[in-house]
Amino acid sequence: MSRPLAPGGPEPANAAAWQAYAAHHLRRGTVLDDAERIDWGFPGAGPDDSFLGELRGRRVLDLGCGTARHAARLVRAHGAVVDAVDSSEGQIERARARYGSLPGLRLIHADAVAHLRAAPPYDVICSVNAVPFVDPRRLFPALATALVPGGTLCFSALHTDSLGEGPSPELAARPETLRFAGGGETTVHMWVPAPEVWEALLTDHGLVVEDVVPVPSPDPGNAAAYRVYRARRPRRVRARPRAGRPPAAHATLGVGAIVHGERGLLLGRHRGGTWELPGGTVEPGESLRETVVRELREETGLRAAPSDVRLLGTLLDQVDGVVRMTVGAVVTAWRGEPADQPGESVGDWRWYPLDRLPPSLFVCSAQSLTAWRPDLPIDHAPARFAAFAPEAGDDD
Numbered sequence: 001m002s003r004p005l006a007p008g009g010p011e012p013a014n015a016a017a018w019q020a021y022a023a024h025h026l027r028r029g030t031v032l033d034d035a036e037r038i039d040w041g042f043p044g045a046g047p048d049d050s051f052l053g054e055l056r057g058r059r060v061l062d063l064g065c066g067t068a069r070h071a072a073r074l075v076r077a078h079g080a081v082v083d084a085v086d087s088s089e090g091q092i093e094r095a096r097a098r099y100g101s102l103p104g105l106r107l108i109h110a111d112a113v114a115h116l117r118a119a120p121p122y123d124v125i126c127s128v129n130a131v132p133f134v135d136p137r138r139l140f141p142a143l144a145t146a147l148v149p150g151g152t153l154c155f156s157a158l159h160t161d162s163l164g165e166g167p168s169p170e171l172a173a174r175p176e177t178l179r180f181a182g183g184g185e186t187t188v189h190m191w192v193p194a195p196e197v198w199e200a201l202l203t204d205h206g207l208v209v210e211d212v213v214p215v216p217s218p219d220p221g222n223a224a225a226y227r228v229y230r231a232r233r234p235r236r237v238r239a240r241p242r243a244g245r246p247p248a249a250h251a252t253l254g255v256g257a258i259v260h261g262e263r264g265l266l267l268g269r270h271r272g273g274t275w276e277l278p279g280g281t282v283e284p285g286e287s288l289r290e291t292v293v294r295e296l297r298e299e300t301g302l303r304a305a306p307s308d309v310r311l312l313g314t315l316l317d318q319v320d321g322v323v324r325m326t327v328g329a330v331v332t333a334w335r336g337e338p339a340d341q342p343g344e345s346v347g348d349w350r351w352y353p354l355d356r357l358p359p360s361l362f363v364c365s366a367q368s369l370t371a372w373r374p375d376l377p378i379d380h381a382p383a384r385f386a387a388f389a390p391e392a393g394d395d396d
Contacts, residue, residue, distance in 0.1 A: 010173040010189035014133045015087050017178055017186045022090025024180045031098070035069040040128060040156040041226030046215040049073075051230060053152050055080040058123035061146070063112055063155075064130020068095035068105065075104040080124075083108055085115050116142035121356060123148055127155040129226070132190040136171060136201050141269070144205040145356045147233040149377070153207060156215065156228045158192050164223040167194040171201075195227055204273055206238055206359015207231040237357050239366035239380035242272040246320035254281045256368035257292045257309075258330045259302065264351035266338055267358065267365075268299065271345050276362035277369075278302075278346070279326075292329045299346055300338040308333040313387035315367045326383075328368030 040046030052060075055078035062071035065084035074080040085108045086092050092109040099105055108115065112134050125147060131139065147153060160166045161176060168174065173189040180186075199209050208231060215226040256279040259266040267275045280295040282288065289306035296302050312328040340347035352358060354376065361369070366380035371387075 011133075011135060014188050017188045018086075018088040018133075019090050020186050021178060021180065022088050022094060024182075024184060026090055026094060028182060030094075030181065032067055032069055035073040038070050038073070038126070038128065040213075040228045041158075041215045041224070042217055045218055046156065046226070046228050047213050049078065051211075051213075051228070052124055052126055052154055055124065057081070059083075059120075060124045060126065061085065061116075061119070061122045063116075063125060063127040064133070065095065065107075066091050066128075066130075068099050068107060070126070070128055071095075071105055071107075072099045072102055074126075075102060080104070082106070083115075083119065083122075085110050085112065087111050113138050113142045116146040119146065121146055121148045121151065123151050125151070125153045125155075129156050129158065131155040132157045132192060133188065134191075135173070136191055136193075140201050140205045141358060144207060144233065144359050145352070147207075149233055149235040151233050152230065153202075153232070154228065154230045156226045157198060158190060158224070159195070159214070159227045160223055160225040161192075162222055162224045167192050167197075169194055169197065171197060198227070198229055202229070202231045204360065207233055233359075236377045236379050237359060237361060237366075239361045239363045239378065240274065241319075242270060242274045242362055246322050252322060252324045253327075254325075254364065255279045255288055255291045255295065255327045255329055256365050257296050258312075258328065258368060258372050259296070259300075259334060260330070260354075264353045265357070265369075266300070266349060267352055267361075268338075268346040268350075269348040270362065274360050274362035274365075275358045276346060276365040279365075288327050288329070292331065296331065296334070299341055299344050300349055301336055301341055302331075302338055303335040304331050304333060311388050312368070312371050313385055315364070315371060315383040315385050317363075317367070317381060317383040324364070326364045326368060328371045330372060 058080055060074055060080040060082045062084040065071050065086050068084040071082045071084035074082050081104050083106045089109050092107055095107050171193050173191050175187050176190050178186050178188045202209050211230040213228040217224050256277040269275055278296045278299045282291045289309040292309045293304050293306055310330045315326045317324055338349035363381050366378050367383045370378050371385050
């Protein structure tokens with residue numbers, strides 16, 4: 001019989017459960033042995049430390065570090081510089097009591113996604129059984145841009161629980177029991193999708209899956225099993241089509257608005273999964289600058305004047321025989337704060353540094369960005385670009 005989710009949703013329930021777990025062990029004075037290797041689900045099971053690649057001198061994040069046993073090993077045995085992050089204040093308290101003075105190790109109490117968005121990117125991110133406790137729709141966009149180009153992500157995830165319940169084809173949290181040593185238990189809520197769902201999540205966020213390793217229990221009487229995933233961020237951002245269908249013939253003339261300032265570049269996520277600039281199709285009777293101003297207001301709520309728009313030029317390509325023309329534009333001044341707008345297909349507006357652009361840029365947005373800054377490391381379908389002469393922008 002399924003148990004209902006706690007009020008507030010799975011993530012707040014998980015935070016409370018892990019804090020209760022930490023408090024239980026603080027009361028008991030539990031001290032774990034130092035880790036002799038990374039245990040990806042069971043002691044001594046799964047790939048060894050070499051699965052993470054070369055670590056000496058590299059910046060590593062241990063996400064959901066618990067008592068930081070594995071983080072301390074990566075510092076001591078491999079010479080890594082490690083940030084160990086956990087959302088449970090009690091777990092970090094336990095870690096500080098044991099490893100607080102270890103050079104090369106930083107122990108951080110923080111929400112996983114908030115830390116990933118704020119920290120400089122890492123060479124390696126590893127996570128032992130912590131990823132399934134955070135909503136993947138919130139976590140994976142942050143993971144994808146928290147790696148340096150060429151960086152490695154390794155994490156383990158529950159595949160089959162101790163009762164023999166296997167993974168789900170759906171991306172939804174389900175209740176699992178967290179038992180305390182010496183008695184007592186609580187309920188956590190975990191995302192336990194099938195391996196192909198995890199792999200699709202990684203791929204959709206621009207990461208290349210390199211390996212998936214099964215980790216069964218060494219105890220024949222225990223039905224539990226894990227999977228360990230390794231993926232890499234490509235060295236160049238990859239653009240992809242939004243969908244497999246050609247664009248509608250009436251939607252072939254559009255604009256892409258580049259809004260860039262001290263906070264970074266403004267991008268939103270389309271419901272089709274791509275990240276893109278504000279923009280859209282030109283309506284009858286509109287000038288190109290007027291289209292930029294209207295689309296910016298309709299999609300983000302930001303206000304600008306046509307005089308604040310600098311047109312870059314025309315990008316021309318074709319999709320399944322349909323000619324598509326996009327005019328890239330730079331918005332030089334605006335007012336307000338970007339926010340999701342009712343009825344729009346693009347939302348979740350965020351500011352991105354140019355050296356941490358998200359994967360899966362919409363092709364037209366990628367083309368506009370390289371027309372603006374040809375040095376950006378973005379790969380996309382080719383387009384013919386015809387730049388506007390500076391004086392020609394006064395009459396579009």
